[in-house]
Amino acid sequence: xxxxxxxxxxxxxxxxxxxxxxxxELDAIADWSGSTFAGRLDLDLxxxxxxxxxxxxxxxxxxxxxxxxESGSAAA
Numbered sequence: 096x097x098x099x100x101x102x103x104x105x106x107x108x109x110x111x112x113x114x115x116x117x118x119x120e121l122d123a124i125a126d127w128s129g130s131t132f133a134g135r136l137d138l139d140l141x142x143x144x145x146x147x148x149x150x151x152x153x154x155x156x157x158x159x160x161x162x163x164x165e166s167g168s169a170a171a
Contacts, residue, residue, distance in 0.1 A: 115147035
């Protein structure tokens, strides 16, 4: 069973580049590099589901202003 992929972005981020963990595993096996993908999440949206180049679903969630200072895991 595949686990859900979740990427956190900071409260004011709209464009991002992320890594698909499932593609990282496939890339290691095939000695290939292409596990990143880019996307855009408008400021009025708190989350969205994006597909990487291979079609794996990745949920992108916007951190709240309150929690943004507590965690260093936000991607920009």
